[in-house]
Amino acid sequence: MLRAAVCCCLSSLAGIGTIAATFVSRSGPVLKKGWHTSSEGRGRLLLNMFSENIYINTNFKNKFDSSDLNADSAPVPQKKTTTHESCHRFSKVLLTSFTVYFLLLTTLFSVALISLFKKYSQLLEEKALIKELNYTKLECRKQHSFLKDKVWNCCPKDWKPFSSYCYFTATDSASWSESEEKCSSMGAHLMVIHSQEEQDFITKILDPKAAYYIGLSDPGHRQWRWVDQTPYNESATFWHPGEPSSDNEQCVIINHPYSGWGWADSLCSGKQKSVCQMKKICV
CATH class of the missing domain: 1.20.58 (Methane Monooxygenase Hydroxylase; Chain G, domain 1)
Structure with a gap:
């Protein structure tokens, strides 16, 4: 106006x-x-x-x-500048979101690839071990599988199958370390027990008058360890009452001294029988 x-x-x-x-x-x-x-x-x-x-x-x-x-009309370029800044800001947000998504996808892919590589390496090791052992005879059972190829789970002759493992009872006596070496020469290790079912299975095929080394030992300070490096779970142990009883007895046997089967600590140099354990062979 x-x-x-x-x-x-x-x-x-x-x-x-x-x-x-x-x-x-x-x-x-x-x-x-x-x-x-x-x-x-x-x-x-x-x-x-x-x-x-x-x-x-x-x-x-x-x-x-x-x-x-x-x-x-002078302020018009200001509107253009504001629009340009908004577009630039949106482009930065979009680029940041894309970068985060790409990094997350790369991480997930890397984890999956590493896991697959570990499983593949483990399978190669098992196959190589089977070739080295050269068992003369295998006892196999067909495994139910959705795969096109037939899968058979096998254990060497004179080994007892249970779940995913094969078990062998050594009749000759030896120290704990010698027993572990003998199991290792057969592609196995001293038995590892993590459940009541495993405990019940193995005790049914053992001689109640003998004692057998299992794969549990104490390297010091009563820190019990399994030979396959699986965790020691105190809630899944089967010690006899009063056991373990001595710090000098750093190896473990399974025996049936009185009313039932159980574990007891023992001198590692003692001569005992043993139980070996290995994974089933898939062919």
Whole structure:
């Protein structure tokens, strides 16, 4: 509103000034020639003055409107800048999200690949071990599988199958370390027991009058360890009452001295029988 009022005032002043200037510049000769006595001359003079005034006002207004339009359109680049900044911000967020997703996917793929590689390496080791052992005879049972190829679980002759393992009872007596070496030469290790089912199975095929080494020992400070490095779980142990009884007895036997089978600590140098354990052979 204020701008429009200023525009009108300036336009009027300019028009008045133009009329005055034109009147002064042109009235002299007319007055000298009797301007007050010629109505036709006066009319022509006024028409010329108003025409020039309209032309000047029109030019002034066009210039003012053009400058005003330019002034009003100046902030437009600011809108473009704001839009550009928003697009740039969105691009950064999108790029960050894509990077995080890619890193997560890469990590999961790496973990899966490592796990697969470990299983494959274990399978190769088992196959290599089977080739080295050269068992003369295997006793096999068909395993139910959804795979196209038939899978057979086998144990060497004179070994007893149970769950996923084969068990062999050594009849000759030896120390704990010698017994473990003998099991190892057959691709096995001294028996590891983690459940009541395993305990019940093995005791059914053992001689109650003999004692047998199992794969549990104490390297020091009563820290019992299994030979296959599986955790020792105190809630799944089968010690005789009062056992273990001596810090000097660092190996473990399974025997049936009185009312039932159980574990007892023993000197590792003692001569005892033993039980070997190995995974079933898949063919």
